[in-house]
Amino acid sequence: MSIPKQNIIKEKKNKFVQNEEEYNKRLDVEINQLVDSFDHIVRASKIGDNDKYRVFQEEYLINCMSANIIRSAQSLLSLISELKQSILLYDYKSLNSGILSRIETIEQEKLTINNRLMSLQSDIRNNLKELEDVHYSSISFDMNDINNQNNEEIKPEIKPEIKQEEKKEIKQEVKQEIKQEVKQEIKQ
Structure with a gap:
């Protein structure tokens, strides 16, 4: 008290x-x-x-x-x-005992509600983590697929005479295209 x-x-x-x-x-x-x-x-x-x-x-x-x-x-x-x-x-004894019993029941309800909230919070945290893992793993798979597709598309076009600098530029362009596609997919 x-x-x-x-x-x-x-x-x-x-x-x-x-x-x-x-x-x-x-x-x-x-x-x-x-x-x-x-x-x-x-x-x-x-x-x-x-x-x-x-x-x-x-x-x-x-x-x-x-x-x-x-x-x-x-x-x-x-x-x-x-x-x-x-x-x-x-009758203060009965009034006080009634008040004290009501306070005890409210405290017990408060504890049970807090326990429920804590369990819900941990469940939400776990589910959110799983969703993030799934989302980011799907993005990485999509990026690998896009990279593979782009590499296949680029390979036939690449000529052996292309210089190193041109290869770097092409890779950067492909990366930018991939990033843009990923951003569009995320927005969707």
């Missing part, structure tokens, strides 16, 4: 740890408030000799504590809902 990917993963882990700590704190606070409120309700509901003022005061305390219990329960339910959403949306 590269360094930027590791940094991103570390940042996400740190964020997840911070969120986890925040959720744990919220959970502890809400549960403590729920237990404290329930404890106050139980203490206030003891039967005893109380005057009307004390009864109204306990009734008000019980109403407040029951409201606190309801609020804590709603807060816990919303916390559960947030946790479910975070598991569905931000």
